[in-house]
Amino acid sequence: MGRAKIPMEPITNPRKRKTTFNSRNNGMIKKARELATLCDVKVSMIIFTEDQETPQIFPPGDHDKLIRSIDVYSRTRRTNPESIKCYTxxxxxxxxxxxxxxxxxxxxxxxxxxxxxxxxxxxxxxxxxxxxxxxxxxxxxxxxx
Structure with a gap:
């Protein structure tokens, strides 16, 4: 028996929204870690919430890696924008x-x-x-x- 479909709309109950955010956030971080490890690729994430003063960054504690990733992306975007694929x-x-x-x-x-x-x-x-x-x-x- 599968899980019930969750409608894609904002959750109005703040407590339920926070719980859902935490579980999905942990899942995203786990998937990013697995992707980086298994495929030997550089993965960076910035997660903003209204509750936090500073954003959550993956990989944790390594701001230099994130800045380098952003620099590589920016440089690539300026020099060869066609090479960046945005899959929508x-x-x-x-x-x-x-x-x-x-x-x-x-x-x-x-x-x-x-x-x-x-x-x-x-x-x-x-x-x-x-x-x-x-x-x-x-x-x-x-x-x-």
Whole structure:
């Protein structure tokens, strides 16, 4: 049995909102740590809340890493903005739509080939000379008809 879907709207109950924030925040930090460790990539996060005077930073205690990451991002953005990929929800849906359309085209092609076969398996074993001889035979039959 799965979990119930949570509607994507702000939580009005402050206590429930704080609890949800803490659990999801911990989950995000855990995922960032796993991503950095398993894939050997640099991951930085800044988390702002109205309750905190200073933002929460990942990796914790290493402000220099965060500043270096921001500098690399800024430099890359200025020199080569096309190289930075921002993957948005619309990008996700566009990719998903493209995959579904490709799958649909493959299935339509498979159905068409099943309905109207265009190649006979026995032709695979023919040599070039054999195929030419077969073509001449077909032409003769067309002429006879």
């Amino acid at each position: 929800l619309s990008d996700y849906y566009a990719d998903r739509k493209m995959k579904v359309e490709e799958e649909l085209v493959k299935e339509k092609k498979k159905n068409l080939e099943a309905k109207f076969p265009s190649w006979f398996g026995f032709l695979d074993s023919f040599s070039e000379a054999g195929l030419r001889e077969f073509a001449v035979g077909l032409e003769n039959k067309i002429v006879d008809v």
